[in-house]
Amino acid sequence: DAGITQSPRHKVTETGTPVTLRCHQTENHRYMYWYRQDPGHGLRLIHYSYGVKDTDKGEVSDGYSVSRSKTEDFLLTLESATSSQTSVYFCAISRDRVDEQYFGPGTRLTVT
Amino acid sequence: SQQGEEDPQALSIQEGENATMNCSYKTSINNLQWYRQNSGRGLVHLILIRSNEREKHSGRLRVTLDTSKKSSSLLITASRAADTASYFCATDAFTNAGKSTFGDGTTLTVKP
Secondary structure (H helix, E strand, O other), rough: OOOOEEEEEEEEEEOOOOOOEEEEOOOOOOEEEEEEEEOOOOOEEEEEEEEOOOEEEOOOOOOEEEEEEEEEEEEEEEEEHHHOOOOEEEEEOOOOOOOEEEEOOOOEEEEO | OOOEEEEOOOOEEEOOOOEEEEEEEEOEEEEEEEEEEEEEEEEEEEEEEEEOOOHHHHHHEEEEEEEEOOOEEEEOOOOOHHHOOEEEEEEEEEHHHHOOOOOOOOEEEEEE
Protein backbone atom coordinates (compact mmCIF):
# COMPACT_ATOMS: atom_id res chain seq x y z
CA ASP A 1 0.00 0.00 0.00
CA ALA A 2 1.10 3.53 -0.73
CA GLY A 3 2.13 5.38 2.42
CA ILE A 4 -1.04 7.30 3.10
CA THR A 5 -2.68 7.63 6.48
CA GLN A 6 -5.77 9.48 7.53
CA SER A 7 -6.72 10.65 10.99
CA PRO A 8 -9.01 10.27 12.70
CA ARG A 9 -10.52 7.12 11.15
CA HIS A 10 -13.88 7.70 12.79
CA LYS A 11 -15.41 10.84 14.25
CA VAL A 12 -18.79 11.82 15.60
CA THR A 13 -19.41 15.51 16.05
CA GLU A 14 -22.30 17.88 16.61
CA THR A 15 -23.78 20.31 14.13
CA GLY A 16 -22.01 23.66 14.20
CA THR A 17 -18.67 22.43 15.51
CA PRO A 18 -15.43 22.75 13.54
CA VAL A 19 -13.75 19.56 12.36
CA THR A 20 -10.33 18.98 10.84
CA LEU A 21 -9.31 15.81 9.04
CA ARG A 22 -5.68 15.06 8.34
CA CYS A 23 -4.06 13.24 5.45
CA HIS A 24 -0.39 12.30 5.72
CA GLN A 25 1.77 10.79 2.97
CA THR A 26 5.29 9.41 2.93
CA GLU A 27 5.57 9.13 -0.89
CA ASN A 28 6.59 12.72 -1.59
CA HIS A 29 3.86 12.98 -4.26
CA ARG A 30 3.06 16.45 -5.49
CA TYR A 31 -0.71 16.09 -5.82
CA MET A 32 -3.11 15.45 -2.96
CA TYR A 33 -6.90 15.22 -3.05
CA TRP A 34 -9.88 15.13 -0.72
CA TYR A 35 -13.03 13.27 -1.80
CA ARG A 36 -16.28 12.41 -0.12
CA GLN A 37 -18.24 9.25 -0.76
CA ASP A 38 -21.90 8.91 0.10
CA PRO A 39 -23.79 5.59 0.25
CA GLY A 40 -24.24 3.99 -3.16
CA HIS A 41 -22.22 6.63 -4.93
CA GLY A 42 -18.79 7.23 -6.30
CA LEU A 43 -16.35 9.81 -5.08
CA ARG A 44 -16.81 13.53 -5.45
CA LEU A 45 -13.82 15.84 -5.38
CA ILE A 46 -13.86 18.46 -2.63
CA HIS A 47 -10.46 20.16 -3.02
CA TYR A 48 -7.07 19.25 -4.31
CA SER A 49 -3.53 20.51 -3.96
CA TYR A 50 -0.80 20.68 -6.60
CA GLY A 51 1.96 21.76 -4.26
CA VAL A 52 2.69 23.37 -0.93
CA LYS A 53 0.25 26.24 -0.43
CA ASP A 54 -1.28 25.58 -3.88
CA THR A 55 -4.87 24.39 -3.76
CA ASP A 56 -7.95 24.45 -5.97
CA LYS A 57 -11.64 23.75 -5.58
CA GLY A 58 -13.36 20.60 -6.71
CA GLU A 59 -16.94 19.73 -7.47
CA VAL A 60 -18.34 20.05 -3.91
CA SER A 61 -16.15 22.59 -2.13
CA ASP A 62 -18.81 24.67 -0.38
CA GLY A 63 -18.48 24.40 3.41
CA TYR A 64 -14.93 23.01 3.23
CA SER A 65 -11.49 24.57 3.34
CA VAL A 66 -8.04 23.01 2.97
CA SER A 67 -4.46 23.80 3.79
CA ARG A 68 -1.13 22.34 2.79
CA SER A 69 1.86 23.80 4.60
CA LYS A 70 4.09 20.75 4.01
CA THR A 71 4.39 18.31 1.14
CA GLU A 72 3.32 15.41 3.33
CA ASP A 73 0.23 16.88 5.00
CA PHE A 74 -3.10 17.97 3.56
CA LEU A 75 -5.77 19.15 5.99
CA LEU A 76 -9.51 19.33 5.34
CA THR A 77 -11.54 21.60 7.61
CA LEU A 78 -15.26 21.83 8.05
CA GLU A 79 -15.65 25.26 9.64
CA SER A 80 -19.15 24.55 10.97
CA ALA A 81 -20.22 20.97 10.41
CA THR A 82 -23.70 20.21 9.08
CA SER A 83 -25.61 16.94 8.89
CA SER A 84 -25.24 16.98 5.09
CA GLN A 85 -21.49 16.59 5.60
CA THR A 86 -21.95 13.16 7.18
CA SER A 87 -19.95 11.00 4.81
CA VAL A 88 -16.82 8.95 4.31
CA TYR A 89 -13.86 11.12 3.39
CA PHE A 90 -10.98 9.79 1.35
CA CYS A 91 -7.61 11.33 0.75
CA ALA A 92 -5.63 10.45 -2.36
CA ILE A 93 -2.21 11.25 -3.79
CA SER A 94 -0.63 11.16 -7.22
CA ARG A 95 2.74 11.93 -8.73
CA ASP A 96 1.34 14.00 -11.55
CA ARG A 97 -2.04 15.52 -12.38
CA VAL A 98 -2.95 12.85 -14.95
CA ASP A 99 -1.42 9.92 -13.06
CA GLU A 100 -3.08 7.13 -11.12
CA GLN A 101 -4.22 8.04 -7.63
CA TYR A 102 -3.49 6.12 -4.45
CA PHE A 103 -6.10 6.27 -1.74
CA GLY A 104 -6.01 6.35 2.02
CA PRO A 105 -8.24 4.14 4.19
CA GLY A 106 -10.91 6.80 4.70
CA THR A 107 -12.43 8.72 7.61
CA ARG A 108 -16.03 8.08 8.58
CA LEU A 109 -17.55 11.34 9.81
CA THR A 110 -20.96 11.54 11.42
CA VAL A 111 -22.50 14.93 12.18
CA THR A 112 -25.41 14.68 14.61
CA SER B 1 -21.97 16.99 -13.27
CA GLN B 2 -21.66 13.24 -13.85
CA GLN B 3 -18.87 12.56 -16.33
CA GLY B 4 -18.44 8.82 -16.01
CA GLU B 5 -21.40 6.49 -15.57
CA GLU B 6 -21.03 2.75 -15.06
CA ASP B 7 -23.38 0.10 -16.35
CA PRO B 8 -24.78 -2.15 -14.99
CA GLN B 9 -25.25 -0.86 -11.44
CA ALA B 10 -25.03 -4.40 -10.11
CA LEU B 11 -23.79 -7.67 -11.56
CA SER B 12 -23.93 -11.16 -10.06
CA ILE B 13 -22.07 -14.08 -11.61
CA GLN B 14 -20.67 -17.51 -10.76
CA GLU B 15 -17.03 -18.09 -10.04
CA GLY B 16 -15.16 -18.83 -13.24
CA GLU B 17 -17.41 -16.70 -15.45
CA ASN B 18 -16.33 -13.47 -17.08
CA ALA B 19 -17.60 -10.11 -15.85
CA THR B 20 -17.99 -7.09 -18.11
CA MET B 21 -18.82 -3.61 -16.92
CA ASN B 22 -19.07 -0.45 -18.95
CA CYS B 23 -18.38 3.22 -18.45
CA SER B 24 -19.75 6.05 -20.57
CA TYR B 25 -18.65 9.65 -20.40
CA LYS B 26 -19.65 12.96 -21.94
CA THR B 27 -16.63 15.09 -22.82
CA SER B 28 -13.20 14.50 -24.32
CA ILE B 29 -10.72 12.97 -21.91
CA ASN B 30 -7.00 12.74 -21.30
CA ASN B 31 -7.29 9.34 -19.70
CA LEU B 32 -9.71 6.96 -18.03
CA GLN B 33 -8.97 4.88 -14.98
CA TRP B 34 -10.62 1.91 -13.33
CA TYR B 35 -10.60 1.39 -9.58
CA ARG B 36 -11.81 -1.36 -7.25
CA GLN B 37 -13.26 -0.81 -3.80
CA ASN B 38 -13.82 -3.60 -1.35
CA SER B 39 -16.53 -3.00 1.23
CA GLY B 40 -15.45 -0.44 3.83
CA ARG B 41 -12.04 0.13 2.24
CA GLY B 42 -10.34 2.75 0.12
CA LEU B 43 -10.11 2.54 -3.66
CA VAL B 44 -7.38 0.55 -5.35
CA HIS B 45 -6.12 1.56 -8.78
CA LEU B 46 -6.48 -1.13 -11.47
CA ILE B 47 -5.68 0.29 -14.89
CA LEU B 48 -5.11 3.67 -16.53
CA ILE B 49 -5.79 3.94 -20.26
CA ARG B 50 -4.87 7.08 -22.16
CA SER B 51 -6.99 8.68 -24.85
CA ASN B 52 -4.64 7.48 -27.62
CA GLU B 53 -4.81 3.86 -26.46
CA ARG B 54 -7.52 1.37 -27.42
CA GLU B 55 -6.83 -1.60 -25.19
CA LYS B 56 -4.77 -2.50 -22.11
CA HIS B 57 -4.29 -5.70 -20.18
CA SER B 58 -3.26 -6.42 -16.63
CA GLY B 59 -3.42 -10.04 -15.53
CA ARG B 60 -7.07 -11.11 -15.77
CA LEU B 61 -8.20 -7.55 -16.52
CA ARG B 62 -8.77 -6.16 -19.98
CA VAL B 63 -9.81 -2.56 -20.56
CA THR B 64 -10.94 -1.10 -23.86
CA LEU B 65 -11.52 2.52 -24.77
CA ASP B 66 -13.61 3.78 -27.65
CA THR B 67 -13.25 7.56 -27.80
CA SER B 68 -15.66 7.84 -30.75
CA LYS B 69 -18.41 6.35 -28.58
CA LYS B 70 -17.08 7.93 -25.39
CA SER B 71 -17.12 4.60 -23.63
CA SER B 72 -14.85 2.09 -21.92
CA SER B 73 -15.29 -1.46 -20.75
CA LEU B 74 -13.60 -3.50 -18.04
CA LEU B 75 -13.50 -7.27 -18.52
CA ILE B 76 -12.53 -9.55 -15.66
CA THR B 77 -11.88 -13.06 -16.92
CA ALA B 78 -12.22 -16.27 -14.89
CA SER B 79 -13.68 -14.38 -11.96
CA ARG B 80 -13.04 -15.38 -8.36
CA ALA B 81 -14.97 -14.79 -5.15
CA ALA B 82 -12.21 -12.35 -4.18
CA ASP B 83 -13.19 -10.15 -7.14
CA THR B 84 -16.41 -9.27 -5.29
CA ALA B 85 -16.22 -5.49 -4.95
CA SER B 86 -17.44 -2.23 -6.42
CA TYR B 87 -15.71 -1.03 -9.57
CA PHE B 88 -15.49 2.62 -10.54
CA CYS B 89 -14.34 4.41 -13.63
CA ALA B 90 -12.74 7.83 -13.29
CA THR B 91 -12.31 10.22 -16.18
CA ASP B 92 -9.81 13.03 -16.47
CA ALA B 93 -11.49 15.50 -18.79
CA PHE B 94 -9.38 17.33 -21.34
CA THR B 95 -10.81 20.66 -20.24
CA ASN B 96 -10.52 19.90 -16.53
CA ALA B 97 -7.22 18.09 -16.25
CA GLY B 98 -6.24 16.89 -12.81
CA LYS B 99 -9.80 16.72 -11.54
CA SER B 100 -10.89 13.13 -11.97
CA THR B 101 -14.63 12.52 -12.02
CA PHE B 102 -15.90 9.20 -10.67
CA GLY B 103 -19.04 7.35 -11.64
CA ASP B 104 -21.36 5.69 -9.13
CA GLY B 105 -19.82 2.27 -9.73
CA THR B 106 -20.79 -1.28 -10.58
CA THR B 107 -21.22 -3.67 -7.67
CA LEU B 108 -19.92 -7.08 -8.67
CA THR B 109 -20.81 -10.19 -6.70
CA VAL B 110 -19.00 -13.41 -7.57
CA LYS B 111 -20.67 -16.47 -6.08
CA PRO B 112 -18.46 -19.44 -5.15
